[in-house]
Each structure stands twice: as structure tokens, then as C-alpha cells.
Amino acid sequence: MSHDLADVDKSTGIELTEVLAAFTRLRRENDLLVAAIARDHGLHAPDFRAVAFVRTTPDLTPRGLAEYLALSLSATTAVIDRLVASGYVLRTPNPEDGRSVRLEVTQEGADAVEDALEIYTAAFNISVPADRREDVAATFIDIADALAEVAVARTASARA
Template identity: 40%
Template sequence: MPDKQPLTTTWTQAEAKDDVLSGHMQSDIVRMMLRQFDVYIEANKHQLARTAGLSLNEYKALEFVLELKPLSPGKLAQLLNLSPSGTHALITRLESAGYLLRKPHPRDGRMTSLYPNHERCKRLIASMDEPAHYIIDATAHYNASQLSALYDFLLKSLGHLREDALHRLKRKPT
């Protein structure tokens, strides 16, 4: 793409919404949020899992349980694309290591739900948050109204992504 414009590095206040989210900038935002962030976060997960003495699937399982609690073993299997026996073994390892708790589901006591053991997960959560200082440093250059707009944008974007993910979990895997 010879006419591709470089990513902008400064905040611009455009007259109209179309000017801010036009063409290349909108494509860059989408690419950054849906591909680039994912690639770099995934690379960091490998290191964080290794540091915690966990396999990548164990680490991802804990991330899912921390974010989507309560989470059923079946939904965890669906998210990790594991067989029921593989998921059972993974849950048993995490439970034995003290990271997970199995409890009755809050609305249907016949079902089992997975919860994080927050005391055991404290160090892991702290390591997950280590890259946060880069984001904090990056936001220091913006004023309150710019940060408010960014917050609103991210909140809405993540809301849609979360809604889509939860909708997909409701469907049975093929």
C-alpha cells in the first residue's frame, strides 16, 4: 500500500467524527486492538506462565476463570479447545496447586463452577499487571477529556468483544 499513512503519535482534535476515524486511522486502530495487542500479550503470557511454573494452558485457564467467574468446567473446555478429560486433568492440577476452587454454581447448586483462589492468585495477578506501568506512562501525556474519551471508547469496544465472546460460549461447539 504505497499511500499508507504512518500511525499518528499525537492526539488531534478534529472538527468532525469522520475526520478522526477516517480511512487509515480507523484501520490502524482496528489492527492495533484486534491483532497487534493480541500478539504481544500472547508473547508475554508465555513468559508469565513460565515464571509462575505453569503451562500456557494452565495460565490461560486461570485468566479465563479470573475474568469470567463463575465459569463451568465445560465452558473452560470450550474456551481452551480441550477435551473433557484434558480439562478435568488441568482443573485438578490447578486445584491441587491451590489456584482454583470448585464450588456449586450460585444459581444452580447441581452444577459445579470454578473460582479463583484469590489468596493463591495474588502474585500471579500482580505479574499480569506488570505491563500496566507502560500504559500509565503513555496516558500521562493526555488531558482529562482525552482520557475520558479513550476510556469510553475502550469500555464500549471491550463491552462488544465480551458480549460476542459470551454469546459464542452459549452456543454448543461443533
């Protein structure tokens, strides 16, 4: 499947390459911000992302975190060990089966995520007027869904 990146939207005059460049810039600025927030809290960016996911995902298991981080279970265990040692995450017994554990964020971890949320809230308040937020959220969801769809199709065609 080939796409013409120079395809111009006739209604706006914007080429797809401009949209992709804007998306790339957004990703880069986000990566830099996450790294800075993580550093402020004595963490590396991947560890901070893990803390944020633990904070927003009830009943999370190490396997669930591994899937989110796209890491092996052993690599994720190393991340969890660091986060537990640094006081950002707790391992708690799974009440449904006494052998496994669930992950919970500590108050320190919650505070770090709250710090990030304040920064993102400020940025979105500056850049997205209230009357456009629903459209922007829908666009983000559409892009995420399309990326997931393309990734699944790519994986399927690679296996064929």
C-alpha cells in the same frame, strides 16, 4: 462483504492497514507478556488465562470456563486438573446442586493474577493519560462488540 484495507481516513491520513498492523502488534506483545507472566508462575499461557478468568468470574463452572477458553469440556477438565494439582484453583461443591462444582482461585492463583495486573497497570499508566482512559476503554469495548458481531454474522452465513 469486502472492505478496502487501503481506505485512508481523510482526517488523519491513516490507512486501515496501519490500524490493523498496530492491533496485531498489540496482540503479539500481549501474548508474549502473558506467556512470560505464566512462565514466571510455572504455568503455560492458556492455563494462566484460565486462572485469571476464574479469579474474575464469581460462581464459575467448568462449562463456563470451557466456553471462555473455547475448548471442549473434556479439554477444559484437563486444564482444571492441572490448575488444581499446581495449587492455583480449587473445585468446590456447588451449593445450588450438590452434584456439580464451582471453580475458585487459591491465594497462589490470586497472587499470580495480581502480578499481571501490576504489570498491566504500569503499562497503561505509561501509555494512556488519565484524561484519555474513558475514550480508550470505550474504544476497546466498541472493538470487542464489533468483533463479536462479525463473528456471529460469519457463523450464521457459514450455516446458511
